[in-house]
Amino acid sequence: MTTIRSFMTDDHRRCDDFFADAEQAIGKNNMAAARAAFEHFQSAVLAHFECEEKTLFPTFEAKTGMSMGPTQVMRMEHQQMRDLLGDARNAIESGDIDDYLGLAETLLIMMQQHNMKEENILYPMCDQHLSAELPAVLERLEMELRDE
Amino acid sequence: MQALLSFENAPPFAAPLRFFLTAPLFAILAGLLLAWNGPPLMASRWMPGALAATHLVTVGFMLQVMLGALIQILPVVAGANLRHPLRVARIVHVGLSAGGVLLAAGFLIDPPGMLGFAALLLGGTLLYFLAVCVQALVGVPSTSPTIRGLKLALIGLAAVVGLGMLMAFALTYGWSVPLSALADLHAGWGLGGWAGVLLVAMAYVVVPMFQLTPGYPARPSWWFPVAMLLLLLLWSGGVLGNLDGLVRLSQGLAAIAGIAFCVVTLRLQGQRRRARADATYRYWQLGLVASVFALLMLLISSLWPAASELEGWTIGFGILIVAGGFMPFITGMLYKISAFLSWLHLQNFGQAKIPAPAMNKILSDTDCQRQMVAYVVALALLLAAVIVPDWLARPAGLAFALANAWLFWNLAGAVRRYRRAQAEMAEKLAAL
Numbered sequence: 001m002t003t004i005r006s007f008m009t010d011d012h013r014r015c016d017d018f019f020a021d022a023e024q025a026i027g028k029n030n031m032a033a034a035r036a037a038f039e040h041f042q043s044a045v046l047a048h049f050e051c052e053e054k055t056l057f058p059t060f061e062a063k064t065g066m067s068m069g070p071t072q073v074m075r076m077e078h079q080q081m082r083d084l085l086g087d088a089r090n091a092i093e094s095g096d097i098d099d100y101l102g103l104a105e106t107l108l109i110m111m112q113q114h115n116m117k118e119e120n121i122l123y124p125m126c127d128q129h130l131s132a133e134l135p136a137v138l139e140r141l142e143m144e145l146r147d148e
Numbered sequence: 149m150q151a152l153l154s155f156e157n158a159p160p161f162a163a164p165l166r167f168f169l170t171a172p173l174f175a176i177l178a179g180l181l182l183a184w185n186g187p188p189l190m191a192s193r194w195m196p197g198a199l200a201a202t203h204l205v206t207v208g209f210m211l212q213v214m215l216g217a218l219i220q221i222l223p224v225v226a227g228a229n230l231r232h233p234l235r236v237a238r239i240v241h242v243g244l245s246a247g248g249v250l251l252a253a254g255f256l257i258d259p260p261g262m263l264g265f266a267a268l269l270l271g272g273t274l275l276y277f278l279a280v281c282v283q284a285l286v287g288v289p290s291t292s293p294t295i296r297g298l299k300l301a302l303i304g305l306a307a308v309v310g311l312g313m314l315m316a317f318a319l320t321y322g323w324s325v326p327l328s329a330l331a332d333l334h335a336g337w338g339l340g341g342w343a344g345v346l347l348v349a350m351a352y353v354v355v356p357m358f359q360l361t362p363g364y365p366a367r368p369s370w371w372f373p374v375a376m377l378l379l380l381l382l383w384s385g386g387v388l389g390n391l392d393g394l395v396r397l398s399q400g401l402a403a404i405a406g407i408a409f410c411v412v413t414l415r416l417q418g419q420r421r422r423a424r425a426d427a428t429y430r431y432w433q434l435g436l437v438a439s440v441f442a443l444l445m446l447l448i449s450s451l452w453p454a455a456s457e458l459e460g461w462t463i464g465f466g467i468l469i470v471a472g473g474f475m476p477f478i479t480g481m482l483y484k485i486s487a488f489l490s491w492l493h494l495q496n497f498g499q500a501k502i503p504a505p506a507m508n509k510i511l512s513d514t515d516c517q518r519q520m521v522a523y524v525v526a527l528a529l530l531l532a533a534v535i536v537p538d539w540l541a542r543p544a545g546l547a548f549a550l551a552n553a554w555l556f557w558n559l560a561g562a563v564r565r566y567r568r569a570q571a572e573m574a575e576k577l578a579a580l
Contacts, residue, residue, distance in 0.1 A: 016360055017421075019360070020360045020422065020423075023421075023422060023423045024421065027423030027424065028423075080495055080500070083500065083503065087503065087506075098508075099506070101424070101508065102506035102508030102509060103506045105426075105507050106491050106507045106508075109484070109488045112357040113224050115357070116225055116353060116357070117224060117227070119292075120225065120227065120291055120292050120294075120295065121227040124289075124291050
């Protein structure tokens with residue numbers, strides 16, 4: 001059965017794949033491919049943030065009344081990652097490989113520890129509290145991620 | 149759940165950092181002890197110097213980093229929030245460091261009562277740490293193999309500490325206990341039940357996520373920690389009932405389980421999607437390969453007990469599993485976590501107004517890789533010293549001390565750059 005946890009976790013892995021593509025391309029010194037892969041990565045991550053902030057988190061907050069709780073921390077971490085994404089994009093566009101690799105490493109770890117909290121803690125909470133709304137929420141998330 | 153509530157609950161950098169900076173100092177001491185004591189230290193695992201050096205590394209280095217890292221990551225991986233993390237860190241760090249030094253001194257110079265006192269201090273400190281963890285973990289559901297592994301590893305910690313205390317008191321008060329069998333069991337619980345299960349639980353997370361490899365197979369991941377604990381219980385039963393066959397069977401099966409984990413991890417790493425081999429990845433590879441060899445030795449001696457009577461067998465096994473296996477895993481992760489935490493705390497400090505320097509500006513991979521070369525040389529010398537102790541024991545000890553001094557230098561450099569960056573950011577924030 002698809003759950004919020006399995007669906008959103010799959011999307012995390014999809015973002016990871018784009019991240020890896022960009023790094024692989026840099027490893028092969030193919031800057032054009034690296035830029036293209038980074039663009040995919042950035043838009044996939046931003047779309048993921050967006051569907052959480054516009055759909056998943058508000059639904060969770062409305063249902064549980066926890067608006068200053070875990071979702072707030074996740075929003076703050078999204079902002080930190082948006083900043084890193086922006087810096088990494090500047091680095092890759094100006095061809096500063098060393099800077100890019102450093103920022104990408106930082107971003108990867110930030111992203112993974114964030115994912116870990118969502119996958120192990122927040123998504124299971126969502127599945128638990130939103131069991132009645134599950135099909136509708138999943139459908140909206142799916143639609144929003146497809147439209148990215 | 150509370151762990152996610154706010155950043156204020158996240159442990160301050162000072163909480164884990166004190167453990168990370170102290171650990172290399174203990175490894176330096178162990179190396180210097182070997183350099184000073186020389187070949188006799190490597191003659192037998194029962195030599196006072198060997199016991200002291202072993203515990204300087206296992207308690208002073210391994211346990212030190214493991215506990216510091218746990219204080220940091222329990223909220224992240226398990227959503228388990230420690231109350232007052234800085235206070236917990238202070239108490240545990242002081243107890244563990246003082247206990248580690250006293251324990252080594254107790255083995256080495258054996259003043260009356262010191263061993264028992266060191267055991268009490270370490271036992272009390274770890275009991276406190278366990279109580280704090282249990283309090284944080286109560287009510288946290290095991291939603292991932294990592295969380296389950298963490299919980300089970302704490303049982304392993306309780307067992308290794310309990311057995312260690314029992315032996316220390318037995319030595320102090322002259323109780324009659326089967327010391328040799330208990331020492332094996334103590335090492336089994338420490339390296340298998342505690343350090344091994346903790347490492348495996350962490351590997352489930354760090355290998356796929358940071359190396360971008362496929363995930364570990366789900367069912368075996370859930371069962372590995374449980375199986376390891378059951379095997380150690382079986383082993384304990386064998387020691388209690390004086391059943392040598394049962395002891396050897398559980399040792400052999402534990403060795404096979406460990407080898408299986410290492411082989412699976414090596415295969416996963418073979419499919420990793422990261423383009424560059426950084427120091428953390430290389431340290432893991434070293435640790436995995438050395439662990440496979442060490443565990444093969446354990447398997448052989450469980451099938452053919454006479455092997456462990458061979459000269460240098462047990463010391464060689466100990467060096468392979470601890471200095472070849474665990475220390476590289478730990479050092480590799482230590483580099484990554486120190487650089488990331490520096491960045492994270494700077495990032496929060498900058499309040500999203502001033503950007504923080506990226507991780508590679510705090511700790512460069514080149515520095516870490518150079519230190520790793522020194523460590524590999526030290527490890528090779530240590531292993532060679534098992535065969536020709538007269539020639540190599542002292543140089544190996546010196547090399548081991550130097551490699552760990554370099555580790556300390558790298559980590560201290562990261563902290564220095566962290567402090568400098570923080571001061572610069574404070575100026576910029578004030579000017580806004």
